[in-house]
Amino acid sequence: MIEVRNVIKKYGRKRVLNGVSFTANKGEITCLIGINGAGKTTILNAICGLTPIHGGEILINGKPLSKQTFEQVSYIPDTITMLPQMRIQDVMDFMGDFYDSWNTDRAEQILEFFKLNRNDKIASLSKGNTAKANLLMGLSLDVDFILMDEPFSGIDIFSREQIAEVFTSHLIEDRGVIITTHEIQDIEHLIDKAVLLEDGVVRMEFLTEEMREKEGKSVVDVMREVYQQ
Amino acid sequence: MTRLFKLINFEFNRIFKILLVLLISVVTIQMVGTVKISLVYLNEIQHALEMGMSIEEIHTNYGQISFQRVTGSLWFVGPIFLGIVSVLFYIFLIWYRDWYGKNTFIYRLLTLPTERINIYLAKLVTILLMTLSFVSIQIIAMPLEIKLMSWIVPEQHYIHISAREALTNHIELSFIFKSTFTEFAIWYGIGIISVAMIFTGILFERSYRLLGIGLGIGYIILSVLLFLMPVWIHIMLDDYFYPDELYKLFILSALVVFALSTWTASYLLRKKIRV
Numbered sequence: 001m002i003e004v005r006n007v008i009k010k011y012g013r014k015r016v017l018n019g020v021s022f023t024a025n026k027g028e029i030t031c032l033i034g035i036n037g038a039g040k041t042t043i044l045n046a047i048c049g050l051t052p053i054h055g056g057e058i059l060i061n062g063k064p065l066s067k068q069t070f071e072q073v074s075y076i077p078d079t080i081t082m083l084p085q086m087r088i089q090d091v092m093d094f095m096g097d098f099y100d101s102w103n104t105d106r107a108e109q110i111l112e113f114f115k116l117n118r119n120d121k122i123a124s125l126s127k128g129n130t131a132k133a134n135l136l137m138g139l140s141l142d143v144d145f146i147l148m149d150e151p152f153s154g155i156d157i158f159s160r161e162q163i164a165e166v167f168t169s170h171l172i173e174d175r176g177v178i179i180t181t182h183e184i185q186d187i188e189h190l191i192d193k194a195v196l197l198e199d200g201v202v203r204m205e206f207l208t209e210e211m212r213e214k215e216g217k218s219v220v221d222v223m224r225e226v227y228q229q
Numbered sequence: 230m231t232r233l234f235k236l237i238n239f240e241f242n243r244i245f246k247i248l249l250v251l252l253i254s255v256v257t258i259q260m261v262g263t264v265k266i267s268l269v270y271l272n273e274i275q276h277a278l279e280m281g282m283s284i285e286e287i288h289t290n291y292g293q294i295s296f297q298r299v300t301g302s303l304w305f306v307g308p309i310f311l312g313i314v315s316v317l318f319y320i321f322l323i324w325y326r327d328w329y330g331k332n333t334f335i336y337r338l339l340t341l342p343t344e345r346i347n348i349y350l351a352k353l354v355t356i357l358l359m360t361l362s363f364v365s366i367q368i369i370a371m372p373l374e375i376k377l378m379s380w381i382v383p384e385q386h387y388i389h390i391s392a393r394e395a396l397t398n399h400i401e402l403s404f405i406f407k408s409t410f411t412e413f414a415i416w417y418g419i420g421i422i423s424v425a426m427i428f429t430g431i432l433f434e435r436s437y438r439l440l441g442i443g444l445g446i447g448y449i450i451l452s453v454l455l456f457l458m459p460v461w462i463h464i465m466l467d468d469y470f471y472p473d474e475l476y477k478l479f480i481l482s483a484l485v486v487f488a489l490s491t492w493t494a495s496y497l498l499r500k501k502i503r504v
Contacts, residue, residue, distance in 0.1 A: 048340055050504040052436075070342040081337040083243070083330075097235055098341050122332065 001025050001061065002047060002073075002145055002176065008055030009042055009200075016042050018200035019056065026144055026176040029167065029190055033181065033223065034197035040180035041078070043197075044147045047178075048075045061144065071101045076138035078150040080130050084123035088116055088133055092140075099141055107140035110171065114162065128159030135163065145176040152186050160186055188219050196226050203227075232343040236351035241358055244319065248359055251315055255308035255363070256370045262304020263296075263374045267381040270294045274386060284385065295388040296375045300395045300402070309402065312363035319359060320424055323352045324431045328504070335504055345498035346491065349428060356424050360417075364405065371395065422483050425490040426452045432494050436501035448493070456486045 002024040009017035016039045024030040032040045045051040047058055049065045060069050082091045088111070096102045111118060114132040125133060131151060138146055152160050166172060167190045181187065188208075196204040203226050211217050217225075270291070277287045299305050327335040338348050371392035379387055390398075396406045407413035429452075430445030437444055459478035463470050470478065 045504060049499070050336065050339055050502070052501050052503070067342050067344055070340050075336070075340050077333075077336050079336070080332045081334060081340075082332060083334055084332050094239070098232060098343070100342070 001059075002178065003059040003062075004043065004047070004056075005058070006056035007043070007046060007053050007058065009039070009046060009051070010054050015200050017046075017053070020197070020200065020202055021056075022195045022202055022205050024145070024176050024178045024193070027174050028192040029172070029177040029179060029187075030193040030195060031179050031181065031184070031187065031191040031219075032195050032197060033184055033219070035182060035227075038197040039200050040182075040197060041149050044075065044077075044149050044178065044180060047147060048073065050075075071099065071141075072143050073145045073147065074138045074141045074143045076134050076146065076148045076151065078153055080122060080125075080134050082122050082133075082137070084121070086122050087119055088122070088136070089118040091122065091133065091137060092118070095137055095140065101142040103140050103142050106142075106171070107136060110136045110139055113166075113169075113171075128155040131155050131159065131163065135166065139166065139171050143175070145178065146172070148177065148179045150180055150182070152181060152183055164190065184219055184223065191219070194219050194222070196223060198227065232341070233347045233350060236341075236343070236347050237354045240323070240351045240355040244323075244355060244359060248362060251312065252362060252366045255312060255366060258308045259299070259305050259370060259374055260377060262302060263299050263377050264381065266299050266302060266304065267294070267378050270298070270386070271382065288386075293386050293388045294378075294382055295390045296371075296378055296392075296395050297390060297398060299374065299378065300399050306401065309363075309367065309405065312367075313405075316356065316360050316363070320356055320427055321431065323355065324428070324435065328435065333504065339498075339502065339504065344495075345502075346495040349432075349491065349494045349498065353421065353425060353428060357417075357421060360420070367406070368392070418483060422456070422487045422490070425487055425494075429490045429494045429497070432497040432502065436497045436503060438503075452486050452490065455489070456482050458482055 004020055004022050004024075007017050007020045008015065020039065020043060022030070032043060034040050042051060046053050047060070047065075048069075057064065060073055063069075082094070086094070092104075092107050092111075095107070096104060114129075114136065116129060116132055116136065120129075122130070122133065135148075135151065138148070151163055155163075164186060167177075167187065179187065179191070191208055193205070193207055194211075195202055204222065206222065208219055211219075211222060273291050274287055277291065282290070327333070327338060339345060341348075375389075375392060375395075379389065393408065396402055397408060404416065407416055426449050430449045433445035433448055434441035459470070459475055459482055462478075463475055
């Protein structure tokens with residue numbers, strides 16, 4: 001489980017996160033929802049120790065961040081994290097070299113699933129294929145949790161469909177996913193838990209299925225209530 | 230440990246092609262310089278002979294030529310400074326390219342399952358390897374350049390000096406090329422510690438941005454003062470230490486500064502760094 005407890009993050013005097021708390025479980029897809037600037041990316045960066053926090057704590061499987069965390073958590077940011085001159089094959093070799101949890105078989109499956117060419121250089125990839133290469137790196141690790149920052153941002157509809165398909169496949173099964181988006185329509189039917197953020201606080205956290213069954217509301221319905229109040 | 234070596238290998242490979250081009254440029258420019266200086270000298274001799282001067286008169290007026298004429302020229306010193314400037318520039322680029330490059334590679338580096346200080350150490354070793362590459366290529370190239378000059382210039386006009394002699398006589402370059410291992414270890418040790426200090430300064434800036442520039446500069450100034458502390462004490466206590474004691478104190482202060490730099494860098498990388 002990833003536990004985010006009362007996290008405070010300041011940029012200068014501005015509090016971007018003002019006591020954010022939520023949990024993300026293995027086997028569930030948790031979606032952080034909020035408008036641009038709500039602090040979604042900051043939360044993912046904080047979980048991976050890529051930005052310091054000024055209060056609260058973050059635990060991964062009950063432990064604070066350490067070098068071992070990155071064999072348990074994989075981060076897929078909204079930007080490609082490999083050098084432009086590297087070929088996809090070089091990227092796979094690099095990952096295999098540094099991560100014990102790298103799963104070569106799965107990497108090959110994903111390569112085929114996304115129809116990526118292993119000899120293509122990162123710099124030459126289209127926006128959609130860059131996002132897919134990023135997913136290839138993140139999903140091929142045998143980790144408990146995958147963090148994805150805006151995976152659908154700025155890519156074509158076919159690539160979006162292909163990426164959405166990943167969520168219902170064995171590539172995600174049994175793992176915990178935290179995903180951020182401000183375009184909920186693409187994945188509304190896929191998510192298990194929604195965490196609505198506004199002005200650096202969690203306005204609401206709910207299980208989507210439960211909300212549908214008990215109150216007959218979709219995620220968008222709840223968002224409308226929360227954000228348009 | 231294995232991941233540290235893998236990181237060193239990866240970092241060095243990132244600069245390898247450019248480094249190779251620079252090394253080839255250094256040797257090529259110096260070789261061209263050697264040929265040019267030799268030919269200019271031969272032209273002077275030829276001109277003098279045509280004027281009816283004897284060999285003795287020519288030697289009195291123009292002197293004989295040795296490789297020192299090359300080491301004193303821009304053809305030789307220029308490429309060396311090109312190497313120095315490249316290393317100095319790369320000390321900063323090696324960090325900033327990971328944040329401001331086309332792709333933000335720092336995300337990947339910081340999420341590798343290894344101690345983050347290994348990133349720092351790998352970059353430090355890369356700078357050292359880069360520096361040693363320039364020094365080694367120079368040491369290898371000089372005897373060849375000397376040989377080249379001896380082929381071009383007739384023996385009667387040529388005075389042979391060894392590469393070592395050429396460098397020892399060159400005051401400006403004596404801080405790069407050391408004649409004893411101890412001297413080499415001391416000067417390059419100081420070099421490594423200086424780079425470590427600058428790296429930590431850069432990490433202050435990367436952690437605290439604008440405020441970090443002040444913190445980084447402050448850190449570097451404090452480290453330099455700490456390093457020079459034995460001299461301070463020595464002067465304040467009226468030449469209190471024997472040279473041997475002063476030397477040992479310098480080694481101690483250098484080790485303290487290096488330890489402080491790596492410890493601070495490790496703390497910043499673990500707790501304060503921002504992508």
